[in-house]
Amino acid sequence: MNSCRIAVVGATGAVGRVFLRILEERSFPASEIRVCASERSVGKRLSVNGQELVVEEATPKLLSEVDFAFISASGAVSLELAPVAKAQGALVIDDSSAFRMDPDVPLVVPEVNADDLDGHRGIVSIPNCSTTPLVMVLEPLMKVAGVRRVVVDTYQSVSGTGTAAVEELHAQSAHVLALRQAQGERDSVKPKVYPHQIAFNALPQVETFLENGYTSEEMKMLNETRKILHAPELMVSATCVRVPVAICHSEAIHIEFDRPVNPDEVRETLSAFPGVAVLDDPESSVYPMPVQAEGKDEVFVGRIRRDISHPNGIVMWVVSDNLRKGAALNALQIAEEVLSRELLVASRGRAKS
Ligand SMILES: NC(=O)c1ccc[n+]([C@@H]2O[C@H](COP(=O)([O-])OP(=O)(O)OC[C@H]3O[C@@H](n4cnc5c(N)ncnc54)[C@H](OP(=O)(O)O)[C@@H]3O)[C@@H](O)[C@H]2O)c1
Numbered sequence: 001m002n003s004c005r006i007a008v009v010g011a012t013g014a015v016g017r018v019f020l021r022i023l024e025e026r027s028f029p030a031s032e033i034r035v036c037a038s039e040r041s042v043g044k045r046l047s048v049n050g051q052e053l054v055v056e057e058a059t060p061k062l063l064s065e066v067d068f069a070f071i072s073a074s075g076a077v078s079l080e081l082a083p084v085a086k087a088q089g090a091l092v093i094d095d096s097s098a099f100r101m102d103p104d105v106p107l108v109v110p111e112v113n114a115d116d117l118d119g120h121r122g123i124v125s126i127p128n129c130s131t132t133p134l135v136m137v138l139e140p141l142m143k144v145a146g147v148r149r150v151v152v153d154t155y156q157s158v159s160g161t162g163t164a165a166v167e168e169l170h171a172q173s174a175h176v177l178a179l180r181q182a183q184g185e186r187d188s189v190k191p192k193v194y195p196h197q198i199a200f201n202a203l204p205q206v207e208t209f210l211e212n213g214y215t216s217e218e219m220k221m222l223n224e225t226r227k228i229l230h231a232p233e234l235m236v237s238a239t240c241v242r243v244p245v246a247i248c249h250s251e252a253i254h255i256e257f258d259r260p261v262n263p264d265e266v267r268e269t270l271s272a273f274p275g276v277a278v279l280d281d282p283e284s285s286v287y288p289m290p291v292q293a294e295g296k297d298e299v300f301v302g303r304i305r306r307d308i309s310h311p312n313g314i315v316m317w318v319v320s321d322n323l324r325k326g327a328a329l330n331a332l333q334i335a336e337e338v339l340s341r342e343l344l345v346a347s348r349g350r351a352k353s
Contacts, residue, residue: 003031004344006335007066007090009058009081010073011035011046014163015095019070019328020048028332029339034062038073064088067344068335071095072327086122091344093124093331100125100224107227110333111275112139116228117334117343124334129326130154130206130217130240130249131224133318136299136325137253138229140273141314144265146258148312150236152221155243155250156206157290158198160322165193166246172199173244198244206240215240248290249326251318260312263304270301275325280304288319296321297329 010016016037023030035046036058044055056062058081063069069085069092071078078096085092099105106116107125112135117124127135134152141147158165172189176199179188189197196203206217221238225231243250271278277298279288288300299320307313320326338344 003029004067004339005032005034005065006030006068006070007034007036007058007062007085009036009069009071009077010095012037012041012044012055013072014159014166015072015323015327017046018323019072019331020046022324022328022332024049026332026336028335032066034066036062060084060088063090066090068093068338070331070335072331082123091120091122091124091335091338093126093334095126095327095331097128097220098125099123100127100220101227107224108334108337109135109228109330110337111136111273113228113230114337114341117337117341120338120343124338126327126330126334127224127228128217128220129160129320129322130156130238130251131221131228132326132330133249133251133299133320134221134236134253135225135228136273136276136320137270137301137316137318138225138255140269140276141255141257141261141266142229142231144257144269145261147231147234147255148258149256150225150234151254152236152238153252154206154221154238154240155202155245155252156240157245157247157249157322158193158242159247160206160249160326161193161242165198168193169198169244169246172197176200194242198242200244202244203242204239206242214238245290247294247321247323248319249322250288250290253316253318254307255314255316256307256310257312257314261314263306263314266304266314266316270304275299276301278302278304287317290319293319293321295324297324299325 035053041055063085069090072095075096075098078098082092158169217240218238222236280302287302303317
C-alpha cells in the first residue's frame, strides 16, 4: 500500500482515540498524521505510533495538506469541514450522519458493499453504529434466502453518544450507589446527556422522536440498511434502547425469510463471512456479551434459533464494539480499500480539474 498523509478530526473523542489506536494496530501506511479537535483541545498532546502529536485546529490549509480526512466530531462539524477538505482534494471518510443518505455519497461497510466506493466523489460515509452489525449479518444471509422483514431491538451502550455520556454513566452509577448507602433520594440524580438517569436504567429513546412514533436512530436503521444492501423494499422495524453499558451495542434480530431456513445453515453461513464470529453454545452459557466483545473487531453472533412465531423466521443475538466496527475500524477499513483500489488518485484528479 502507498503511504499517505491523514488528518483525524475529533481525535480527542471516543471514536477518535480508538481510531488512533487502530491505526497503530493495523500498521496503516500513514506517512504523516495530523490530529485535530475543538478549540478547547488545541495544544494538547496525543501519543500515536510512539510519537507525541500536538492537537491542531482543522483549518482549510491543514486539510489541503492531507490525502485522507477522517471526521469523527459531529454532524455540524462534518457539514462545515467535509466540503472544504473535499475541495482541497482530500478524500473525506465521515463518521457522522450528515451525508449518509446523500445519493452522491457511498455509505460503506467494506465486507458488504466495497464496490460502492468505485466512483466516489470525495466523501464516503460510514453507517450508524447500530446499522453496521445488522448489515454484516443480513448481507450473507440474503444470499441464502430472500429476506422479507427484519425486526430488531437494540441495547446500545453509552459510548455511542460519546465521551460525555460515558463519564455521565460512571459518575451517576457512583452517585446512585452512594445515595443508596446513605438511604437518600434517588431523584436527586441530575441527568445531563440523556433525558433521564441512565445508571441502573434502560431508556427506550435513542435520539429524537419523529411523527411516525419511531426515533431518528430507528429510522436510520431502516434507511441505511436499505442503502447499503441495495434493497430499497426491505422492511426493518427497530426499537432502539440505551442501556447502562459502557462499550458495545447488542441487538436481538428477528429475520423473516421467504422460505424456512435451518439454524445450522445460518451458523455455517455467518461463520464463513469475514468479520463475523459465531459464538453459539447456549447450554454452556456461551453467547456474545458486551464485556467479551469490547476491544474486538468482529461482529459476534449467538442464540441462533428458529422463530417459533413464524415458519420462515430465525432469531439471533448480535454484539459488536460500537467504537471499533461501529465507527473507527470501519472508517480505516474503508481507507485501506480505497488504497488497494487506487481510488485516492480519483480524489486528487478531481480536485485539480
Ligand atoms: N461513538 C460511537 O459509537 C459512534 C459510532 C459511529 C459514529 N459516530 C459518530 O462519530 C462522531 C464522534 O463521536 P464520538 O462518540 O467520538 O463523540 P465525542 O466523544 O463527543 O468526541 C467528539 C470529538 O469532536 C471534537 N470536536 C468537537 N467540536 C469540534 C470542532 N468544532 N472542530 C473539530 N473537532 C471538534 C471533540 O473535541 P474536544 O475534545 O476538543 O471537545 C472530540 O474530539 C459523531 O459524529 C458520531 O455520530 C460515533
